[in-house]
Amino acid sequence: MRKILLLMLAFLPAAVFAQGFQVNLEGQKQIGMGHTGTGLLLDGSSVFFNPGAVAMLPENYIQGGISPLWFKSGFVPTGSNVQYNTANKVATPFNAYGVWGPKAARWKVGLGVYTPYGGLTDWGNTWAGKYVLTSLDLKTIFFQPTFSYKISDMISIGAGFVYNHGSVNLKRAIPLADANNPSGEAELKGGGTGYGYNAGVFIDTKKGLTIGVTYRSKVDTKLNDGDALFTVPGSLKGSFPSPNTFKAQLPLAATTSIGFGYTSSAKWLLALDANYVQWDVYKELAFDYAQNTAALQDTRSPRNYKNAVSLRAGAQYKASNEFTLRVGGGYASTPVKDGYVTPEVPDANRGFYTAGLTYKASRHFDLDVSFEYEHLGSRTQNNIESNLSGTFKSNVYIPGVALVYHW
Amino acid sequence: MKLNNYKNIFLVGLLTLAACKPSVETPVLTKGSADFSRxxxxxxxxxxxxxxxxxxxxxxxxxxxxxxxxxxxxxxxxxxxxxxxxxxxxxxxxxxxxxxxxxxxxxxxxxxxxxxxxxxxxxxxxxxxxxxxxxxxxxxxxxxxxxxxxxxxxxxxxxxxxxxxxxxxxxxxxxxxxxxxxxxxxxxxxxxxxxxxxxxxxxxxxxxxxxxxxxxxxxxxxxxxxxxxxxxxxxxxxxxxxxxxxxxxxxxxxxxxSTVTIGAILAGVQKVNPAATALYVSARNTADDATGISYTARVATAADLVTLTFPTSKIGTLVSTVAGPLPYGLTPLTPIENQYILDxxxxxxxxxxxxxxxxxxxxxxxxxxxxxxxxxxxxxxxxxxxxxxxxxxxxxxxxxxxxxxxxxxxxxxxxxxxxxxxxxxxxxxxxxxxxxxxxxxxxxxxxx
Incomplete structure (x- = not known):
């Protein structure tokens, strides 16, 4: 009686979403200045950076930008000399804004469509951590209608409602070999929605100093009826019902920001931002499968994130009537504690360096170009759940371009 | 500077990105004081x-x-x-x-x-x-x-x-x-x-x-x-x-x-014959190998380890004994043989x-x-x-x-x-x- 129970736990996918998923690419001019902007009046991206500042904008705007993003990670397992690299894939965060109000009015309305969270990682199905993750594609698109009101020449307020449409596709190898395949595969994919808001206050001291304070709320994104597909050896198909569906929930953290702008001369503008990201809402990641078996149980993976901060600074120099140059940089702390780092985004404290320029093609038309380089400190980790042990290191390269029409 | 020049710089930059990979430091490879040549x-x-x-x-x-x-x-x-x-x-x-x-x-x-x-x-x-x-x-x-x-x-x-x-x-x-x-x-x-x-x-x-x-x-x-x-x-x-x-x-x-257990065998027996209460094994009398080796049939316990090769179909088959034919493994006269049990x-x-x-x-x-x-x-x-x-x-x-x-x-x-x-x-x-x-x-x- 060779009775066995095929209790193959720990085969179940569990993903982690980190600061790496907060994509700070919401405006090309702001990217050029280290992604500052809470206390600035640069263009229609104020819809994102500070809805309170929208009413203070000198013109109306229609604009769109894109920031192709290469997130390049390498991993060397503990005790090994083999480095595994993510495949060369490019994510495409974008931003689009419209801002309008009558010239003489104290109010403006705006609409922003942007992608504040996302991730694209493809480690392939032969690397050391394939049973943790082979690939992840996470997208969020926020839609934010906004109203802003100028209380006086010195202070304005604004707020927007946020609707998020998110999608995820996560793949992971399952350690079940058959005669032809070295492992099986789990694929989880689906879309979800969430709601939140973005509110801010903007103060112009009229002495060269501008100040902004914003609060972007948490956006709980719920995935219902996601597809869970399993490829396993034939004799175990009953243990891994496929197609199956799953539910999951992903809290996208609230962010509080304060920013300053200082116009030191007609040519120079300096900016400083600080963000506080309340990642501690992310305590666990749970997957609830519609059909459970002894081998396929619901999972609850502890995440226990901590709150994170980032500090940003930038400068803008108006070189001529046609060209404006920008430079900036900053530092962001990771919300992921030691032991919780996973290959979805091998998060670490990161420094970033940016540059950008605007070419004023005509009176109404700007071409913005930006470039950002992020360096994630190398992080040697032994994950508490998977025991995937080794050193991660990542670099991020983000060029970007935007077209801005203003009148 | 013309816009075209910027564009070119931008495009060249894009192309080089594809090649950059982060490099993780690995320990210097050394054979130490050993020689692995053969x-x-x-x-x-x-x-x-x-x-x-x-x-x-x-x-x-x-x-x-x-x-x-x-x-x-x-x-x-x-x-x-x-x-x-x-x-x-x-x-x-x-x-x-x-x-x-x-x-x-x-x-x-x-x-x-x-x-x-x-x-x-x-x-x-x-x-x-x-x-x-x-x-x-x-x-x-x-x-x-x-x-x-x-x-x-x-x-x-x-x-x-x-x-x-x-x-x-x-x-x-x-x-x-x-x-x-x-x-x-x-x-x-x-x-x-x-x-x-x-x-x-x-x-x-x-x-x-x-x-x-x-x-x-x-x-x-x-x-x-x-x-x-x-x-x-x-x-x-x-x-x-x-x-x-x-x-x-x-x-x-x-x-x-550890795969085949006394408990699992007994449970299988009881599905067919609910009256069965115990299995019997032939077990060694002492762990001391200085004294003579002898075995006695006794009721099997969870501490008796059954070999993976034990043919469970033997259980209950009739074995001839001094008391007539009795079911294998279910009586003291017909214990599971020593070769299948590490007691x-x-x-x-x-x-x-x-x-x-x-x-x-x-x-x-x-x-x-x-x-x-x-x-x-x-x-x-x-x-x-x-x-x-x-x-x-x-x-x-x-x-x-x-x-x-x-x-x-x-x-x-x-x-x-x-x-x-x-x-x-x-x-x-x-x-x-x-x-x-x-x-x-x-x-x-x-x-x-």
């Missing part, structure tokens, strides 16, 4: 790559010494030749594979020996009047670095006649049994110069006794083991060679003894031997300055369950991922774990930095 491995089935009840080509290719040798190449290791079965005889001795699962989750295995390498069965004299049947295999004549011979005990290593009794050893020798009368295993493996060795002999000196439920085979006496082990190590290090040795596992850490006294006895053997192995390693792998501890930890690279591993049969279908030998994934333990021990002893192998690249049990 590495040989000495041992039994666990060294040969034996798996799924047989020695076959895929198992050989995933033997732990082969994995270690591949990793050694980063620090000056040389070519590592194994006595592989040829591709057209890839099934080697034949082995078992999983065919399907029954509805109740029990596995069904079948023999796989279509392309076997069996040369025949030869009756070899073991005395003036008796012979033993030895299965022999297609000869291997090439270079050898992996000297693992399934079935060999430490107590066989110096026997000049052993090449006649073990088909796997006979396969490596030039002579055809029963003509192998002059080359002991120890002489054979040390005949050609080598710079580094692994020695994992000793398992079968206790395992053979245990897997036969204490009925067949004999435990190698502790003093004999010590003398032979020291003799082997002295010979292996005679030219100043460095090496690595391993302790032997607790025989009860293997699924061969608690036998467990105590075997553990005592394994502990003594391991004390000898550790002492020999220390006195010669050899690297030591404590496989006893490693396998006991796996029994408790470990997670490596996101894969949950333990000693469970089939689902545990570490042990192959015979419940004793390992899967490629299990051998990769063993290989890394050897690498870690070698690096620790000799200051080398042999990179570890990637456990997740090796499979567990093949599921149909």
């Amino acid at each position: 590495f040989i491995s000495v041992g039994n089935s666990l060294t040969s790559g034996f798996a799924d009840g047989g020695l076959y080509r895929e198992g050989q290719l995933n033997s732990f010494p082969s994995i270690v040798a591949q990793q050694m190449q980063a620090v000056g290791g040389g070519n590592f030749a194994q006595p592989l079965f040829s591709e057209d005889k890839a099934d080697g001795s034949g082995y078992i594979r999983l065919d399907k699962f029954n509805a109740d989750g029990t596995p069904v295995t079948v023999n796989q020996s279509t392309n076997n390498a069996v040369r025949g069965v030869i009756a070899v004299p073991i005395s003036a009047t008796a012979t033993t049947n030895v299965t022999v295999y297609t000869k291997y004549t090439g270079d050898i670095n992996n000297y693992g011979v399934p079935g060999i005990r430490l107590s066989d290593a110096t026997n000049p006649l052993y090449g006649n009794y073990n088909g796997y050893f006979e396969r490596l020798l030039p002579g055809i049994t029963p003509a192998n009368t002059s080359t002991s295993y120890l002489d054979f493996v040390t005949a050609k110069p080598y710079t580094f060795f692994s020695n994992w002999l000793g398992n079968n000196d206790a395992l053979g006794y245990a897997t036969s439920g204490g009925a067949g085979d004999v435990l190698t006496p502790k003093a004999t083991f010590t003398a032979l082990y020291n003799q082997v190590i002295t010979k292996l290090t005679a030219g100043g060679q460095k090496g690595v040795v391993s302790t032997i596992p607790d025989v009860t850490a293997i699924p061969y003894f 608690p006294n036998e467990v105590v006895l075997v553990r005592g031997y394994v502990d003594a053997y391991n004390t000898t192995i550790k002492a020999a390693a220390a006195s010669k300055g050899l690297a030591l792998v404590d496989m006893y501890t490693v396998l006991n930890n796996i029994k408790k369950g470990v997670i490596i690279d996101g894969v949950s591993l333990n000693s469970s049969f089939i689902s545990g991922g570490v042990f192959s279908l015979d419940g004793v030998h390992l899967t490629p994934r299990g051998y990769a774990i063993v290989a890394n333990e050897f690498i870690k021990a070698i690096n620790a002893q000799y200051g080398s930095t042999i990179p570890q192998a990637e456990v997740s690249a090796y499979r567990g049990v093949k599921i149909p």
Whole structure:
């Protein structure tokens, strides 16, 4: 009686979403200045950076930008000399804004469509951590209608409602070999929605100093009826019902920001931002499968994130009537504690360096170009759940371009 | 500056991005104070790559010494030749594979020996009047670095006649049994110069006794083991060679003894016959091997370990006794036979031997300055369950991922774990930095 129970736990996918998923690419001019902007009046991206500042904008705007993003990670397992690299894939965060109000009015309305969270990682199905993750594609698109009101020449307020449409596709190898395949595969994919808001206050001291304070709320994104597909050896198909569906929930953290702008001369503008990201809402990641078996149980993976901060600074120099140059940089702390780092985004404290320029093609038309380089400190980790042990290191390269029409 | 110039800079920048990869620092590769240019491995089935009840080509290719040798190449290791079965005889001795699962989750295995390498069965004299049947295999004549011979005990290593009794050893020798009368295993493996060795002999000196439920085979006496082990190590290090040795596992850490349980058998019986209250086993009366060996039938308990090979269909079949025909396993007169049960006294006895053997192995390693792998501890930890690279591993049969279908030998994934333990021990002893192998690249049990 060779009775066995095929209790193959720990085969179940569990993903982690980190600061790496907060994509700070919401405006090309702001990217050029280290992604500052809470206390600035640069263009229609104020819809994102500070809805309170929208009413203070000198013109109306229609604009769109894109920031192709290469997130390049390498991993060397503990005790090994083999480095595994993510495949060369490019994510495409974008931003689009419209801002309008009558010239003489104290109010403006705006609409922003942007992608504040996302991730694209493809480690392939032969690397050391394939049973943790082979690939992840996470997208969020926020839609934010906004109203802003100028209380006086010195202070304005604004707020927007946020609707998020998110999608995820996560793949992971399952350690079940058959005669032809070295492992099986789990694929989880689906879309979800969430709601939140973005509110801010903007103060112009009229002495060269501008100040902004914003609060972007948490956006709980719920995935219902996601597809869970399993490829396993034939004799175990009953243990891994496929197609199956799953539910999951992903809290996208609230962010509080304060920013300053200082116009030191007609040519120079300096900016400083600080963000506080309340990642501690992310305590666990749970997957609830519609059909459970002894081998396929619901999972609850502890995440226990901590709150994170980032500090940003930038400068803008108006070189001529046609060209404006920008430079900036900053530092962001990771919300992921030691032991919780996973290959979805091998998060670490990161420094970033940016540059950008605007070419004023005509009176109404700007071409913005930006470039950002992020360096994630190398992080040697032994994950508490998977025991995937080794050193991660990542670099991020983000060029970007935007077209801005203003009148 | 013209806009076009900026555009060009931008485009060139885009193209270069595709090439940049982060570079993670890795330790400097060094062989330390060891020399891996000719590495040989000495041992039994666990060294040969034996798996799924047989020695076959895929198992050989995933033997732990082969994995270690591949990793050694980063620090000056040389070519590592194994006595592989040829591709057209890839099934080697034949082995078992999983065919399907029954509805109740029990596995069904079948023999796989279509392309076997069996040369025949030869009756070899073991005395003036008796012979033993030895299965022999297609000869291997090439270079050898992996000297693992399934079935060999430490107590066989110096026997000049052993090449006649073990088909796997006979396969490596030039002579055809029963003509192998002059080359002991120890002489054979040390005949050609080598710079580094692994020695994992000793398992079968206790395992053979245990897997036969204490009925067949004999435990190698502790003093004999010590003398032979020291003799082997002295010979292996005679030219100043460095090496690595391993302790032997607790025989009860293997699924061969933990898969079929008294409780599960009884539950199966009670489904058919609810009145059945107990199973009976023939159990050893004492763990002391100085006193005479005697057995008594008694009620089976959860502490009685049942072998994986026990044919459960025997339960309840009628056996003729002095009291007439009685159902097998269900009465004191028809207990489950000793050969299928490792009872608690036998467990105590075997553990005592394994502990003594391991004390000898550790002492020999220390006195010669050899690297030591404590496989006893490693396998006991796996029994408790470990997670490596996101894969949950333990000693469970089939689902545990570490042990192959015979419940004793390992899967490629299990051998990769063993290989890394050897690498870690070698690096620790000799200051080398042999990179570890990637456990997740090796499979567990093949599921149909």
